[in-house]
Each structure stands twice: as structure tokens, then as C-alpha cells.
Amino acid sequence: MTRYVIKRLVQSIPVIFGITVLSFAIMKLAPGDPLANFVNPTISMEDLEASRSALGLNDPWYVQYTRWLSEVVRGNLGYTYAGNHSIRMLIGQRLPNTIILTLSAFILSFAVGVPIGVMGAVRKNTRTDYGLTIFSLVGVSVPSFFFGLLMIYLFSILLGIFPPGGMVNIRARYVGFARIMDIAHHLVLPAIVLSLSNIATVSRFTRSNMVDVLKEDYIRTARAKGLRNKAIVYKHAFRNALIPVITIFGLSIPFLFSGAYITESIFNWPGMGSLGIQAIQDREYGIVMALNLITATLVLMGNLTADILYAVADPRIRH
Amino acid sequence: MPLTRNSKGVTTVSEILRVSGLTVEFSTEDGTFSAIEDVGFGLEQGKTLAIVGESGSGKSVTSLAIMQLLAENGRITAGEIVLDGENLLDLPPNDIQHRILGQQISMIFQEPMTALNPILTVGDQITEVLLEHQGIAKKAAYERAIEVLREVGIPSPEKRIRQYPHELSGGMRQRVMIAMGLVSEPKVMIADEPTTALDVTIEAQILDLLDRLKREFGTSILFVTHDLNVVADIADDVIVMYAGQIVERGSVLDVFEQPKHPYTQGLLGAMPSLTGVEGDLPTIPGVVPSIANRPSGCRFHNRCPFAHPRCTAEAPAVYRVGGQDVRCHLFDPHRSEESQ
Ligand SMILES: Nc1ncnc2c1ncn2[C@@H]1O[C@H](COP(=O)(O)OP(=O)(O)OP(=O)(O)O)[C@@H](O)[C@H]1O
Ligand SMILES: [Mg+2]
Numbered sequence: 001m002t003r004y005v006i007k008r009l010v011q012s013i014p015v016i017f018g019i020t021v022l023s024f025a026i027m028k029l030a031p032g033d034p035l036a037n038f039v040n041p042t043i044s045m046e047d048l049e050a051s052r053s054a055l056g057l058n059d060p061w062y063v064q065y066t067r068w069l070s071e072v073v074r075g076n077l078g079y080t081y082a083g084n085h086s087i088r089m090l091i092g093q094r095l096p097n098t099i100i101l102t103l104s105a106f107i108l109s110f111a112v113g114v115p116i117g118v119m120g121a122v123r124k125n126t127r128t129d130y131g132l133t134i135f136s137l138v139g140v141s142v143p144s145f146f147f148g149l150l151m152i153y154l155f156s157i158l159l160g161i162f163p164p165g166g167m168v169n170i171r172a173r174y175v176g177f178a179r180i181m182d183i184a185h186h187l188v189l190p191a192i193v194l195s196l197s198n199i200a201t202v203s204r205f206t207r208s209n210m211v212d213v214l215k216e217d218y219i220r221t222a223r224a225k226g227l228r229n230k231a232i233v234y235k236h237a238f239r240n241a242l243i244p245v246i247t248i249f250g251l252s253i254p255f256l257f258s259g260a261y262i263t264e265s266i267f268n269w270p271g272m273g274s275l276g277i278q279a280i281q282d283r284e285y286g287i288v289m290a291l292n293l294i295t296a297t298l299v300l301m302g303n304l305t306a307d308i309l310y311a312v313a314d315p316r317i318r319h
Numbered sequence: 320m321p322l323t324r325n326s327k328g329v330t331t332v333s334e335i336l337r338v339s340g341l342t343v344e345f346s347t348e349d350g351t352f353s354a355i356e357d358v359g360f361g362l363e364q365g366k367t368l369a370i371v372g373e374s375g376s377g378k379s380v381t382s383l384a385i386m387q388l389l390a391e392n393g394r395i396t397a398g399e400i401v402l403d404g405e406n407l408l409d410l411p412p413n414d415i416q417h418r419i420l421g422q423q424i425s426m427i428f429q430e431p432m433t434a435l436n437p438i439l440t441v442g443d444q445i446t447e448v449l450l451e452h453q454g455i456a457k458k459a460a461y462e463r464a465i466e467v468l469r470e471v472g473i474p475s476p477e478k479r480i481r482q483y484p485h486e487l488s489g490g491m492r493q494r495v496m497i498a499m500g501l502v503s504e505p506k507v508m509i510a511d512e513p514t515t516a517l518d519v520t521i522e523a524q525i526l527d528l529l530d531r532l533k534r535e536f537g538t539s540i541l542f543v544t545h546d547l548n549v550v551a552d553i554a555d556d557v558i559v560m561y562a563g564q565i566v567e568r569g570s571v572l573d574v575f576e577q578p579k580h581p582y583t584q585g586l587l588g589a590m591p592s593l594t595g596v597e598g599d600l601p602t603i604p605g606v607v608p609s610i611a612n613r614p615s616g617c618r619f620h621n622r623c624p625f626a627h628p629r630c631t632a633e634a635p636a637v638y639r640v641g642g643q644d645v646r647c648h649l650f651d652p653h654r655s656e657e658s659q
Contacts, residue, residue: 217433223388224428225448225499226420235447236436243438315438315483 098271117206139200250306341398431492569643
């Protein structure tokens with residue numbers, strides 16, 4: 001198993017390399033450059049051109065890429081063109097916030113989606129099942145900005161239970177446990193909004209797997225053994241039905257991570273979302289590349305985690 | 320054989336399972352149809368009773384009805400299933416689940432590949448029968464499971480018990496299924512085509528095993544098959560089913576020696592020769608009608624070489640002929656001179 005994981009990790013290095021080459025090239029092919037934002041009428045074309053040359057922006061893209069790569073492999077993500085800020089620090093401030101949001105939504109997706117799916121399958125074609133089906137359909141089809149605004153309207157403006165945005169209560173300046181509770185309080189709405197469509201996907205998928213598994217011969221065998229319904233559903237059916245759900249497990253991580261961009265901007269959550277969008281507009285190549293790198297790593301980690309979980313869950317793969 | 324008369328009618332004392340008047344209906348998109356009708360037979364203690372018939376004749380429905388494991392759209396609409404003096408159809412579902420299934424009746428299925436749960440070990444699947452109902456300790460349950468695996472001829476059971484179904488061959492899996500069915504020493508074991516999915520040498524081994532279990536443990540076996548060679552091999556008594564009804568019932572010796580019903584005769588004619596001479600296999604032309612399209616009168620009349628006008632019009636009663644019960648107008652003692 002350890003050998004397998006190491007092998008997979010080694011295999012993912014060229015994949016990540018390829019992804020960065022590709023995204024770097026695409027980014028460079030797009031028009032615009034970082035200096036366009038600084039143009040002011042008093043700067044002469046010659047000075048501008050000189051700055052460009054000094055920053056290396058006139059080199060061919062692969063030269064620039066090689067330069068970027070040689071820094072990144074040494075752990076240096078570079079500095080912004082505007083203000084010369086450390087990119088590592090910028091990301092370091094934002095990434096944890098996005099991870100908190102993404103992870104909460106991830107846990108919520110499965111903690112809510114799986115039980116809903118199981119319930120729908122066990123009560124197949126009852127009113128409960130139809131109700132859950134409608135919920136899931138709505139869940140996948142409602143755009144998150146609409147759902148987000150609806151939640152803010154309901155829970156912040158009408159009921160006043162949750163704050164409409166931000167991550168902490170700036171005026172209160174909580175510390176320690178109170179701060180954690182404060183963040184959790186701010187987290188509720190964005191996490192729900194981010195996870196909604198994923199809850200729907202997970203529950204539909206769980207339900208259909210569970211329905212299929214409950215038709216399997218070995219379920220009939222379990223019934224023939226006189227097992228209680230609970231043992232049949234959980235010991236025999238549920239665990240088999242979960243195996244395909246693992247695929248969604250792996251896919252969810254990048255899905256939620258990129259979905260977080262929109263949710264963050266709805267709720268003013270100080271994560272990667274606003275940083276990334278600003279970086280693209282400003283042609284802050286260093287930041288955009290760092291984000292690409294993180295996302296690519298997440299996708300690969302998600303897939304690897306899924307494959308490991310497959311092996312844990314399914315003895316036929318383990319051997 | 321001593322006969323006793325009880326409230327339920329005539330029963331031999333050694334009868335462990337008596338099914339009478341069993342009727343099962345399925346509701347389908349095209350309406351509600353009965354898949355089996357008025358099925359009745361007795362299984363004697365320590366004997367093997369075979370149910371034989373072509374595909375679609377109602378063998379599996381009969382066995383699943385006894386286990387009360389019919390598909391959701393199926394319903395037992397009439398009949399009695401008396402196991403050791405207790406009518407199962409009078410018991411609440413809880414009782415059936417807790418006290419009967421896996422304890423007093425067990426069932427093994429045709430496909431050992433799919434009938435075992437792929438993600439649970441052999442040991443887990445065998446012991447759960449004991450752990451669920453008998454409240455015995457896990458360790459004792461595993462010891463018992465190893466013992467049963469040894470009894471069904473699985474080599475090094477201590478190792479096998481920790482394995483998963485995919486690590487075993489088809490024959491081994493079917494042995495595991497049998498071990499699972501035996502572990503709580505049930506009174507009756509139902510085997511629905513347990514060897515159909517296996518190749519012939521493995522099939523012979525499994526049949527030998529079942530025969531030995533019957534002799535050693537006195538297990539009564541209801542054996543479903545469409546293979547008459549297997550019936551001759553393993554069964555004491557046989558019932559022949561056609562289109563949801565029993566058409567002939569008797570001891571294997573009687574039925575094979577002197578098949579009475581034209582359908583049984585056809586089946587026996589269709590049997591590959593026991594002497595191994597491969598000739599043209601005579602078969603009965605036509606197929607078993609589906610439950611929605613059963614002919615009026617005798618259900619076999621459209622395939623029967625002896626059919627006469629009465630067969631189309633009137634459903635035959637069951638007649639006692641020699642050692643057998645036969646559902647055929649040919650054996651009506653008051654038969655008018657009109658036929659033949
Ligand atoms: N759930 C169901 N719904 C509708 N009809 C059914 C259902 N189950 C079985 N039947 C019908 O009942 C009849 C008897 O089926 P059964 O499975 O008992 O046949 P069988 O004798 O076991 O055949 P085989 O040798 O193919 O296993 C068939 O016509 C079948 O189509
Ligand atoms: Mg069958």
C-alpha cells in the first residue's frame with residue numbers, strides 16, 4: 001500500500017508539471033500584461049519598454065516559464081508586480097480561510113447527502129423519497145448566487161440568526177474559543193450555500209447505488225438468513241453502496257474548492273476567491289500560477305485519496 | 320408408514336414441511352396473475368424432495384414463497400406452509416425473521432458468485448447467522464463456523480474463514496453457501512438450482528456433499544432443478560411442475576419407472592440417456608406459457624400429444640394413479656368413451 005501511494009505520488013509529478021506548462025502558456029497567450037495597469041500619461045513608451053525588459057516580460061513564454069519553475073521548485077512563489085508583495089504570504093493569509101470553508105462544505109455534503117440518499121432508497125417510492133428527490137433536483141439546479149442571496153435574506157435580514165457576510169465580527173475582536181465560535185457562526189451560511197449542489201449530487205448518487213445494491217442477490221441471501229432489516233441495510237447494502245460514492249469523494253474536493261470562489265464573493269469571505277479574481281484582472285501571473293498549482297495538486301490528491309479509499313472499502317481491489 | 324390425523328388433514332408423522340394450496344400472485348403492468356396455484360406437497364424428515372420443471376414453471380416462486388422472500392410485487396393469496404406443526408403464514412413477520420429464517424429453514428441459491436456479499440469475509444457471513452439470533456460469543460461462533468466449513472469439505476478452513484468470496488472458486492463458494500445454510504442446523508434446507516452455475520465435476524461433488532449431509536445430519540432438503548439426471552441422483556421424491564401447477568408427484572422410483580403425465584413423459588424423453596449414449600435429444604415442442612398467457616383447460620394441452628377436446632375446455636383434477644398423483648384427464652376413472 002505504501003509503495004502504491006509513493007508510486008502514485010511520483011506519477012503525479014509529471015502531471016502537475018504538464019498542467020503548469022499548459023496554464024502558463026495559455027495565460028501568456030492571452031492579451032494584456034501587468035504593466036498596463038500602471039500606465040500613466042507621463043511615462044514614456046521607452047521607459048515602459050525598459051521596465052518590461054527589466055521584468056523579463058519580453059522574453060519568450062518558455063523562458064519565463066523556466067524562470068518561474070526554477071524558483072517554484074525552491075519553494076519561492078515570487079512577488080507581485082504591484083507593491084512587490086510576497087505571493088507566498090498573500091496566499092498564506094487567504095488559503096486557510098478557503099480551506100475552512102471548503103472542508104466544512106465537504107463534510108456537510110457527505111454528512112447530509114449520504115443519509116438522505118440512504119433514506120430515499122430504503123423508502124423508495126414513498127412520499128419521503130419523492131420529497132427528497134425534489135430537494136435534490138432543486139439543489140443541483142439553483143445557482144449558488146441566488147441561493148446565497150436567498151439565505152442572506154432569510155437568515156440574516158428577516159430572522160437575524162446569522163451574519164450576512166465576513167468571517168469574524170470585526171468590532172468584537174474575540175480571542176481563543178470565542179473567536180472559533182465567531183468564525184463558526186459566520187461559516188454556517190456560506191458552507192450551506194457552497195455544499196448545496198454537492199449534497200444533492202451525493203444524495204442522488206447514494207440513493208441510486210443503494211437502490212441497485214438492495215436488488216443484489218446477496219441481499220436476498222441476507223434476508224434468507226433472517227437478519228434484521230437494520231443489519232441488511234447497513235452491514236450488507238450500505239457498505240457496498242458507498243464504494244462508488246468514493247468517486248464523488250475525490251471529485252468533490254476540486255469542485256468545492258473552485259465553487260468557493262463564488263460563495264466567497266457572495267459572503268465576503270476573505271479567501272482565495274477575491275485574491276484570484278483580482279490577480280487575473282491585474283495579470284499577476286505569479287498569483288494565478290500559484291493558484292493553478294494548488295488546484296492541480298488538490299485534484300490529484302483528491303483522486304489519490306479516492307483510489308486509496310477504494311482499496312480500503314473494497315477487498316476485491318485490495319488484493 | 321404411520322398416519323396421524325390432525326386438524327389440518329392427513330399428515331405422516333415424519334413430515335417436517337407440508338405445503339398445501341399455495342397460491343402466489345404477482346401484480347404486473349398488465350394486471351395481476353397467479354404464478355403458482357394450489358401447490359401442495361410434503362417433505363419428509365431426512366429426505367430430499369426435488370421440484371423439477373422447465374424454466375418458468377414456478378419452481379423458484381414456490382421456494383421463495385416458503386421463505387417469504389417473494390419480490391415486492393408478489394403475494395401469497397392462499398395456502399398453508401406448515402413447518403414442524405406451525406403454519407408459517409400465521410406468524411408475524413418478526414417471528415419469521417427471528418425464529419424461522421436461517422434457524423429452521425435455510426436457502427442456498429443458484430449463483431454462488433453473486434449470492435455472497437463481496438465485501439464481507441466468509442467468516443463474517445457464516446457467523447452472523449449465529450450471532451444474530453443465538454446470542455453466542457463471537458469466538459464460539461467462529462469455532463463453529465470453522466467446524467461447519469470442514470464438514471462441507473473446505474480444506475484449511477482456519478485460513479478460508481478470513482478470506483473474501485472473490486478469493487474462492489465457484490465450487491468453494493457454493494460450499495460456503497451450504498455451510499452458511501447448515502450452521503444453525505435447520506430442519507429444512509431449500510436449494511434452488513445450487514449446481515446449475517457449476518461445471519459437471521464440481522456439480523457432482525456438491526451433489527455428493529448434499530447427499531452426505533442428508534444422511535449424516537438428517538437435514539431435509541427441498542431441491543429445485545430442471546435437470547432430471549440430478550433428480551435421479553439425489554432425490555427420494557419428486558414433484559413435476561408445469562405453468563405454475565404440480566402435474567405429477569411421487570417417489571423418484573415410481574415417476575422415473577412409470578411417468579404418468581404426458582409432460583413428465585416428455586421431460587424424461589428429453590433427458591440425455593443415462594447410459595451416456597448421445598443421440599438425438601427428443602424435446603417437447605413449444606415453451607412454458609408466461610403467467611399472463613396461460614391456456615384454458617389443461618395448461619399443457621397445446622403441447623400435449625394426447626390432447627383431446629376436453630383438455631381445452633376443462634381443467635383436469637388430480638388423480639391418484641399407482642404411487643403417483645397426476646393432474647391429467649387421461650386418468651379420470653369416469654372418463655367417457657369419447658376420447659382415443
Ligand atoms: N416478480 C415477478 N413478477 C412477475 N412475474 C414473476 C415474478 N417472479 C416470477 N415471475 C413469473 O413467475 C413464473 C415462474 O417463475 P419462476 O422463477 O418460479 O420459474 P422457475 O421454474 O424457477 O424457472 P427457472 O428454471 O428459469 O428458474 C414465470 O413465468 C415468471 O415470469
Ligand atoms: Mg428458478
